[in-house]
Amino acid sequence: xxxxxxxxxxxINYTWMIISLLLVAFLPFLLFLGLYLKxxxxxxxxxxxxxxxxxxxxxxxxxxxxxxxxxxxxxxxxVAMLITxxxxxxxxxxxxxxxKKFVLRIMHPAIDILAGIPSVVYGLWGILVIVPFISKxxxxxxxxxxxxxxxxxxxxxxxxxxxxxxxxxxxxxxxxIPMELKEATLSLGATEWQTIKNVLLKKALPGIIAAFGFxxxxxxxxxxxxxxxxGNVVRLPHSVFDPGYTLPALIANNYGEMxxxxxxxxxxxxxxxxxxAVSLFFNLVMHFFIVRYNKY
Amino acid sequence: xxxxxxxxxxxxxxxxxxTQILRNINIDIPRNKxxxxxxxxxxxxxxxxxxxxxxxxxxxxxxxxxxxxxxGKNILAAREDIYKLRQQxxxxxxxxxxxxxxxxxxxxxxxxxRGIKNRREVHKLVMHYLxxxxxxxxIRDRLREPASRLSIGQQQxxxxxxxxxxxxxxxxxxxxxxxxxxxxxxxxxxSFLKLKNDYSIVLVTHVxxxxxxxxxxxxxxxxxxxxxQGTVQEVFENPKMEKTKLYLxxxxx
Numbered sequence: 001x002x003x004x005x006x007x008x009x010x011x012i013n014y015t016w017m018i019i020s021l022l023l024v025a026f027l028p029f030l031l032f033l034g035l036y037l038k039x040x041x042x043x044x045x046x047x048x049x050x051x052x053x054x055x056x057x058x059x060x061x062x063x064x065x066x067x068x069x070x071x072x073x074x075x076x077x078x079v080a081m082l083i084t085x086x087x088x089x090x091x092x093x094x095x096x097x098x099x100k101k102f103v104l105r106i107m108h109p110a111i112d113i114l115a116g117i118p119s120v121v122y123g124l125w126g127i128l129v130i131v132p133f134i135s136k137x138x139x140x141x142x143x144x145x146x147x148x149x150x151x152x153x154x155x156x157x158x159x160x161x162x163x164x165x166x167x168x169x170x171x172x173x174x175x176x177i178p179m180e181l182k183e184a185t186l187s188l189g190a191t192e193w194q195t196i197k198n199v200l201l202k203k204a205l206p207g208i209i210a211a212f213g214f215x216x217x218x219x220x221x222x223x224x225x226x227x228x229x230x231g232n233v234v235r236l237p238h239s240v241f242d243p244g245y246t247l248p249a250l251i252a253n254n255y256g257e258m259x260x261x262x263x264x265x266x267x268x269x270x271x272x273x274x275x276x277a278v279s280l281f282f283n284l285v286m287h288f289f290i291v292r293y294n295k296y
Numbered sequence: 297x298x299x300x301x302x303x304x305x306x307x308x309x310x311x312x313x314x315t316q317i318l319r320n321i322n323i324d325i326p327r328n329k330x331x332x333x334x335x336x337x338x339x340x341x342x343x344x345x346x347x348x349x350x351x352x353x354x355x356x357x358x359x360x361x362x363x364x365x366x367x368g369k370n371i372l373a374a375r376e377d378i379y380k381l382r383q384q385x386x387x388x389x390x391x392x393x394x395x396x397x398x399x400x401x402x403x404x405x406x407x408x409x410r411g412i413k414n415r416r417e418v419h420k421l422v423m424h425y426l427x428x429x430x431x432x433x434x435i436r437d438r439l440r441e442p443a444s445r446l447s448i449g450q451q452q453x454x455x456x457x458x459x460x461x462x463x464x465x466x467x468x469x470x471x472x473x474x475x476x477x478x479x480x481x482x483x484x485x486x487s488f489l490k491l492k493n494d495y496s497i498v499l500v501t502h503v504x505x506x507x508x509x510x511x512x513x514x515x516x517x518x519x520x521x522x523x524x525q526g527t528v529q530e531v532f533e534n535p536k537m538e539k540t541k542l543y544l545x546x547x548x549x
């Protein structure tokens with residue numbers, strides 16, 4: 001029947017599994033190595049702290065300060081998470097604990113559709129709706145003059161983009177908590193809200209952190225939609241109404257152009273390396289918290 | 297005589313959509329005795345238990361009619377303070393569900409809901425209830441560990457202690473030993489025999505021998521109907537109904 005006997009097939013299958021595993025395990029490492037080798041030219045001439053903390057970005061005169069991009073990325077991501085986290089958490093609690101089941105059945109397809117929209121469409125929507133809204137209404141109302149292309153606009157668009165992902169995970173997490181735990185808490189005389197606050201949230205905490213971490217990583221790496229509304233101005237933002245520039249946008253806007261400038265492509269590779277390092281850092285912190293709170 | 301009845305269930309009907317889960321249930325549950333509700337799986341025993349502390353409210357698809365009178369009050373009336381009501385009953389479910397907290401806080405949380413916050417008193421009561429559930433000696437040095445690290449049998453006794461900590465008058469137990477090893481089961485049964493002096497116990501089970509060992513009264517249910525009820529002697533030694541005889545004989549399903 002078979003070309004090979006059982007033993008030989010076993011060996012081949014086994015070897016194949018090992019190879020796949022090694023491939024997956026080494027991929028991040030290879031990525032790191034590749035980016036490092038490409039950016040080593042820059043690292044050779046400048047110190048790491050200089051690159052990260054210097055504020056001047058003038059590639060033509062050999063000044064590569066990444067600080068404005070790092071700050072821009074961090075601002076955009078954090079403000080997006082500030083919007084996303086409460087919205088997702090409250091929605092997930094509401095639809096899993098308070099509403100009837102059919103609400104969830106209606107919401108699921110809606111969330112999935114949101115999750116499937118390409119990021120460039122979100123970017124366009126940001127330009128057409130969010131940017132004018134901020135420049136014409138929100139800015140003047142807050143007493144700030146802004147052109148609309150800003151950290152806040154990027155954060156808004158980003159949060160709308162990551163809400164479906166984070167929400168989907170959170171809903172699954174809350175649904176996975178056994179009904180009997182809720183019954184046990186209620187049987188002690190706790191109210192619905194006490195049950196949610198003291199027991200369900202605690203039980204779900206590792207999952208909630210993982211969901212937020214996932215959203216954070218996505219937000220930090222998102223390129224297109226942010227690039228379209230963030231303003232792309234190399235300057236330290238002083239408020240969320242200021243324009244900014246993010247690391248992914250820097251790479252996307254400039255790679256392939258102006259590469260005649262010495263060390264420019266090396267600098268962009270370094271930006272990618274930074275992006276990877278920060279993502280890795282987020283992942284580690286998230287992992288730490290998950291392990292820390294997973295003991296119950 | 298009237299005073300010896302703790303819970304009176306009158307004409308209780310429960311519907312889930314179009315199917316009827318419980319049909320015209322009439323049961324008297326006596327004070328300070330163990331009443332065992334016996335019957336094959338899926339006969340509505342658990343639903344009956346959930347009616348008693350109104351956990352049925354959690355399932356909007358369930359419709360409950362009739363009366364359940366505890367100490368002269370119909371608890372199915374909507375105006376009843378449902379949180380006070382639930383504190384009158386300790387619940388023990390099929391599998392232990394410890395709260396996601398330390399062993400100590402599992403008990404102290406129940407005390408907090410009762411309004412006891414004084415640290416010294418909490419301390420004393422945590423010890424008291426763990427002793428009542430035959431758990432204290434095993435875990436006295438592990439109070440600050442997460443409750444989930446206990447064995448299943450220990451977790452079930454922790455849940456019993458937690459149920460007692462709300463100072464109930466009634467203990468509702470839903471096949472509390474079905475997930476436990478024989479020794480843990482025995483410890484739970486012994487606890488029940490001790491506890492019946494202070495509490496009225498309603499125990500749901502499908503284990504005949506357990507019913508025979510610890511029951512005072514037996515209610516036999518089948519497919520949503522109460523077939524027969526009486527003292528353990530009456531039902532086990534001298535069953536009147538054909539279905540009861542068959543079930544007790546083990547030839548029934």
